Amino acid sequence: MIGIKSHAILLISVLAGIVALSFYGLLSGDIPTEFNDLHHALFDYSEQNINQVIIREIRLPRIMMAIISGAALSVAGMLMQTLFQNPLAGPYVLGINSGSSLMVALGVLSGVGFFNSELGLIGSALLGAFVFGLFILFTASFLRNQIGLLLFGVMLGSFVSAIITILEAGSQAEALKSFALWSMGSLNNVTIDQIPIIFAVFVSTCFLTFFIVKPLNILILGEEECRLMGYDIKKIRILIVFITALFTGLITAFCGPIAFVGLAVPNLTRMLFKTQNHMLLLIANLLFGSFFLLTCDITIQLFSDVLLIPINALTSLIGAPFVIYILIRKLR
Amino acid sequence: MKFLFFGIVLLLFSCGTNSDGSQIPDAENLCKYSKWLRISETKDLVRIEIINPDDPSKIVKLQLPNFKSKKNKSHTYDLENPIQRIAVLSSTHIGMLGELNLIDRIVAIADLKYVHNKKLKNKIPKELGEEQLISAEKIISSGAEMVIYSGFSNEFPKQELLHKIGIETIPNYDWREVHPLGRAEWILLFGYLTGHADGARKKFEEICSNYENIKNRIRGEKSILTLSGNMTGDYWYAPGGDSYHAQLFDDAGLSYVFSNEKGTGSLALSFEKILGITDNVNLWLNPGFQSKTQILRSHPKSRLLKPLKLSSVFCYSHNTNKYWELSACRPDLILSDYAEIKKGSQMEPDNLFFYQRVQ
Numbered sequence A: 001m002i003g004i005k006s007h008a009i010l011l012i013s014v015l016a017g018i019v020a021l022s023f024y025g026l027l028s029g030d031i032p033t034e035f036n037d038l039h040h041a042l043f044d045y046s047e048q049n050i051n052q053v054i055i056r057e058i059r060l061p062r063i064m065m066a067i068i069s070g071a072a073l074s075v076a077g078m079l080m081q082t083l084f085q086n087p088l089a090g091p092y093v094l095g096i097n098s099g100s101s102l103m104v105a106l107g108v109l110s111g112v113g114f115f116n117s118e119l120g121l122i123g124s125a126l127l128g129a130f131v132f133g134l135f136i137l138f139t140a141s142f143l144r145n146q147i148g149l150l151l152f153g154v155m156l157g158s159f160v161s162a163i164i165t166i167l168e169a170g171s172q173a174e175a176l177k178s179f180a181l182w183s184m185g186s187l188n189n190v191t192i193d194q195i196p197i198i199f200a201v202f203v204s205t206c207f208l209t210f211f212i213v214k215p216l217n218i219l220i221l222g223e224e225e226c227r228l229m230g231y232d233i234k235k236i237r238i239l240i241v242f243i244t245a246l247f248t249g250l251i252t253a254f255c256g257p258i259a260f261v262g263l264a265v266p267n268l269t270r271m272l273f274k275t276q277n278h279m280l281l282l283i284a285n286l287l288f289g290s291f292f293l294l295t296c297d298i299t300i301q302l303f304s305d306v307l308l309i310p311i312n313a314l315t316s317l318i319g320a321p322f323v324i325y326i327l328i329r330k331l332r
Numbered sequence B: 001m002k003f004l005f006f007g008i009v010l011l012l013f014s015c016g017t018n019s020d021g022s023q024i025p026d027a028e029n030l031c032k033y034s035k036w037l038r039i040s041e042t043k044d045l046v047r048i049e050i051i052n053p054d055d056p057s058k059i060v061k062l063q064l065p066n067f068k069s070k071k072n073k074s075h076t077y078d079l080e081n082p083i084q085r086i087a088v089l090s091s092t093h094i095g096m097l098g099e100l101n102l103i104d105r106i107v108a109i110a111d112l113k114y115v116h117n118k119k120l121k122n123k124i125p126k127e128l129g130e131e132q133l134i135s136a137e138k139i140i141s142s143g144a145e146m147v148i149y150s151g152f153s154n155e156f157p158k159q160e161l162l163h164k165i166g167i168e169t170i171p172n173y174d175w176r177e178v179h180p181l182g183r184a185e186w187i188l189l190f191g192y193l194t195g196h197a198d199g200a201r202k203k204f205e206e207i208c209s210n211y212e213n214i215k216n217r218i219r220g221e222k223s224i225l226t227l228s229g230n231m232t233g234d235y236w237y238a239p240g241g242d243s244y245h246a247q248l249f250d251d252a253g254l255s256y257v258f259s260n261e262k263g264t265g266s267l268a269l270s271f272e273k274i275l276g277i278t279d280n281v282n283l284w285l286n287p288g289f290q291s292k293t294q295i296l297r298s299h300p301k302s303r304l305l306k307p308l309k310l311s312s313v314f315c316y317s318h319n320t321n322k323y324w325e326l327s328a329c330r331p332d333l334i335l336s337d338y339a340e341i342k343k344g345s346q347m348e349p350d351n352l353f354f355y356q357r358v359q
Helices: A006-025 A035-043 A050-083 A096-110 A118-140 A146-169 A175-182 A196-211 A214-219 A223-228 A233-255 A262-273 A278-303 A310-330 B002-014 B090-101 B117-124 B136-142 B159-164 B180-184 B187-194 B199-218 B244-251 B271-277 B292-298 B300-304 B317-327 B332-343
Strands: B037-041 B045-051 B059-067 B087-088 B106-109 B146-151 B167-170 B223-230 B231-232 B235-239 B266-269 B283-285 B314-315
Touching: A006 A050, A006 A262, A035 A050, A035 B136, A050 A196, A050 A214, A050 A233, A050 A262, A050 A278, A050 B271, A050 B300, A096 A118, A096 A146, A096 A175, A096 A233, A096 B002, A118 A214, A146 B231, A175 B106, A175 B199, A175 B292, A196 A214, A196 A233, A196 A278, A214 A233, A214 A278, A214 B199, A223 A233, A223 B090, A233 B136, A262 A278, A262 A310, A278 A310, B002 B231, B037 B187, B045 B187, B087 B090, B090 B117, B090 B187, B106 B117, B106 B136, B117 B223, B136 B159, B159 B167, B180 B199, B180 B266, B180 B332, B187 B199, B199 B332, B223 B235, B223 B244, B231 B292, B235 B244, B244 B332, B266 B271
Parallel strands: B087 B106, B087 B146, B146 B167, B223 B283, B283 B314
Antiparallel strands: B037 B045, B045 B059, B231 B235, B235 B266
16 A cells, blocks of 8 residues: 555656656757747747747647646546446547547538537537437446446447448538548647637536545445435436536547547556545546646657657557456456 | 469459560650550550559550551450440549540449539439449449549459459559649540540640640749648648649749658648748648638648738639549649739739639
8 A cells, every 4th residue: 555655756756747748848849949938938929939939839739738638538537437337437438539529520520500610519529428428327227247338338439430431421521621630639739729718627627526526435335325425326427427528528629539548547547546535536647647648749749750640549559458458357 | 373473463464465465566655754654556556554653563554456547457455446435433534534525435433422524413424432442233234344443452343353244444543643744644545545546645735735835934933932731630741842743833933842852742740840941931732621711620720820821822622623623634724823823912813723712
């Protein structure tokens, strides 16, 4: 058992790692920049200076998005795993992302005005995530087996991708191109103007999560215990799905689907901290998720001269073996 | 075993080479610009060779009678008569047959959704679907005598079966040509296959003459630093410095930002790099979208690019079908558009054939 002091040291180290990587990411890239450019870009910005433009408009939003997306998807994964009492649960694997993708596909490929707008895209992604979250919650009540739930998620993903393929076949070239670009998943598309909105929604959802830490801790003990403690189990479940949908829908709307972060990071934190205390797990997932995606992003930037790696490919490259490892452990 | 395999491969790609092929005299290759198409002609014979760009040792050889000649019955040919019913799987093939006024010969295409030619649209030919997933039954039921395909994969599906029942499958690598006139030169293939060789040669000479005239006219005019391509995922994909588009930019007297980058394919660059090197760029061609809103929705940071701020962005996306159908065989019209765009504020939008300002 790792002590509180060790937990604190580990979390502070990860936080320091995030700060260090952020600075590194802000200062390094294809165009050489200096600390002075960074200082000006943050506090005395001039659009006439190309180095400042690159830092403020390209690197800063990308790094902020890596931090926010990593944290949001990891917490969403932790909530799913606790809700379904299943280490294999996660927004991507269970198909919550698929819900967002389907709604975005319907919006973008149909070409209907509102759904084709930025607000429509965000609304579609959030709605899709929430509806699919509820659907998975409903289906999970019939599935006793943990691997069964995973298979259900995989099937749901296949089903949605088949519908999307049909929609794509009948869509116009421009709409098809827009959707294909969105579905690739990227941290690069968010602008500096969008960051405050994304950050506000993210922080609000984090606060909401802090409020359900106690019920989450009790949920681990079982539904009966939860009821005995006076919690309305139905309401808690819907609230968890709602928070997960907010986190997942927010990130999916702006960055497209990002695979496996929500599955790998919560499992890693549970392994490292060996605890069911959701306050600690929540903080750990926020920090480790940010650190993980930031590391992926910096790695991609470092190797961009020799190899072009999309963010989704790298997260899947790390995440998929992790799922296999957990599956083997489960089957044993 | 190796010899047997080699033999099968040769058989597959020879497309019925004549037994007396060695008797054909070595005539001059009529294709001046194309790298992957060779046509030679004698009084009685026409020999067509289509070279696979991925493996130049793989050559599809066709021997036809010279349809102009009366005494052409002394050989065994791959085609005895001009093709009357043809299936074409790429828009560029439709464009070339259209330029030869032979749209009536098209009996099947890949997808009507991507057709620009009104006559063909009204004719409603059979739709065969994507090249790799094509059904042999559909081809047979279309009544086509020949299928022209783009050769994305090594072999056409059910190639051998179709050959057995008398339907030839011919690859067309026009899209692999680097020289714009080399791409247009494939019009000769359609001309020779359909018995309209003279018409095709005349058309091609006209295209070449137009192209050279425009090129000479704008030579020496002030150049504009030009950007091309767009963001796809995390990277900006732009034509390489030795590519087809780079050649067109060069002939139009546009100073392409990546003209010194080697390669005939695409370059992949980070947006940071694009922003860093395109500070003085005044023109952005082929962003892939027809409106600024679409460009910004697809990649919001494109607003930082100077040509977008200057509204100096041009694309063919308002009529993609027209561009893909006609641009391969009419590079003179692309060059004419670039020459007009170069005029800047003096430009006459009505003089543009493929392009339009992205609003």
